Amino acid sequence: MPVSPWSECARWALDHHRVEVRRVEYIPLLAEVQLRFATGKVFARISSPTLIDGDLVLAESLDIAKHAELIGQGSTLFPGGVNGEVGPWNDRAQRALSAGRTLYFSRLIDDPEALREEVPGFVPGALRELSVPLVERTVVYLASKYRAHAESTAQAQSALVDELEHLEACLERGPYLLGEFSYADIAMATVLHFVSPLSERHQTLARARREALRDATLAERFTRLTAWRDDLYDRQRK
């Protein structure tokens, strides 16, 4: 999913290790059967990103990054080994991403223009407006799949703020969370996607979607973090 932070984590690790992959865009609900077919997961939960390498099917961005570490080239993203210090940072990133998604969905569902922009590009002009209610349904479906409805926006905001404050405190020690560039930085940097999306230079986004991704209050409060993320992209995201 081009704009999903989970997909970006996996893509960044694969690119860092120069692992060549064939990318297939996943469109929630519409491409579900295709992904189930490709992975052989008839009833099991599926999500994006998913990496298929021969018989191996990896459905967690962290596992995809670990696999890239194993088969790719370049410097390690897991200092201290794949089961070392990155794990707790990934857990923090998952908690923050999930809270960020809850807040994003709550903005998106009230934003007809952003919903309109979510209609897949292949839908022809005449059908685009008619497809908006389907996009709205998809957002409600995803909110329920990822239990965004079980978490109030106040709870999500507080969980996200906790993680952002913790990140800010840890970055006092230097620009890399583990002392050198690692998957911990990648995972935490992508959380900021739900605070203030990347600049046009790094990511093309339609106007309303860009606005919906931005959390005005948090973006204003955590400018040092978004500046850290932007620097990290300039230095490390080739």
Ligand SMILES: N[C@@H](CCC(=O)N[C@@H](CS)C(=O)NCC(=O)O)C(=O)O
């Ligand atoms: N634990 C997974 C979570 C990935 C995830 O939450 N993906 C969402 C991104 S919104 C997704 O696939 N949504 C579409 C769907 O479930 O159909 C990871 O770390 O990669």
